[in-house]
Amino acid sequence: MKNSGIFILILFVLQGCVKTDLPGPDLLDFPYELELPAGFPPPPIPEDNALTQNRVALGKILFHDVRLSGDNSISCADCHFQEFAFADPNPVSIGVDDAVGVRNSPSLANVAYVDSLFWDGGVPTLELQVLAPIHNPLEMNEHIRDILDKLHDDQHIQDLSLSAYGRKLDMYVVTRALAAFERTLISGNSRFDQYYYEGQDVFTEDELAGWELFQSANAQCSSCHSGFNFTNNSFENIGLYEEYTDAGRERITLDPADNGKFRVPGLRNVAVTAPYMHDGSVATLEDVVELINAGGVGHPNQSELIHPLNLSTLEKQQLVAFLKTLTDEEFITNQAFQVE
Secondary structure, three states, X not given: OOOHHHHHHHHHHHHOOOOOOOOOOOOOOOEOXXXXXXXXXXXXXXXXXXXXXXXXXXXXXXXXXXXXOOOOOOOHHHOOEHHHOOEOOOOOOEOHHHOEOOOOOOOOOOHHHOOOEOOOOOEOOHHHHOHHHHHOOOOOOOOHHHHHHHXXXXXXXXXXXXXXXXXXXXXXXXXXXXXHHXXXXXXXXXXXXXXXXXXXXXXXXXXXXXXXXXXXXXXXXXXXXXXXXXXXXXXXXXXXXXXXXXXXXXXXXXXXXXXXXXXXXXXXXXHHOOOEOOOOOEOOXXXXXXXXXXXXXXXXXXXXXXXXXXXXXXXXXXXXXHXXXXXXXXXXXXXXXOOO
């Protein structure tokens, strides 16, 4: 059957097939305890991929390993830079052999709380998501089989795999370990958090005015950018284009009413994740505010929440000032997310 290989691939990732080894008594692993910021609920974690020290350590190594790409030139970290809150400063991703992608690589901050992945929500779990950039010819352009061949003789990786998952490195382990590491990318220590959760007097007058405007009935920013992660995880058409070359959510649902709809991104660290939108077409935070203030271009599927706001120059500046308070400096500099 033409699709039998894909079916077997998915089954392997979901089920894990048969374990190849059992951990020896000297291969010890311990639970990994997430330190959740104030206001953050525990993230959903699959039963078969509970966080442990060695699972996270293995995932971190793989995340930074260029051997996951076809020409051994790029790693996951080359499209998800920590200093940019694990987002990409390029408008769209640049893959092996300088291949140009079609979408902007979104921030991985708090990705543990995202209930479906990619701008169009086309993949339901982190475990499955990690395969897409690996296999995509415009990104890493590699096959999991070849990755396993390249890592076969890496004793440290194999030891971690055996300790963490009770088996030598295979596709099940690669997908689970990468997902485990990405679930530790929790960001919630910004000046906003210090103000909102700790009651610290850290806001300027303009930042406070911007926060009040953000919640106001006029701007209605919090209608979509709500909750601890500043997103309701919905898909919206904001009227970026009159005609979209990327159909967005429609690619997944096949519903024309979803044409041009993309995931509402969380706003934490938004000041360091430029450029913006699914295609990286909006260069600055000021440009984003101006776009929303203008009310979109009037696409048939445009959200009813997108309409001219008529904000003054000062109000737009105050809104940007508030958004900059969402930057978590500790998160974007934390050496714990780097390999030694």
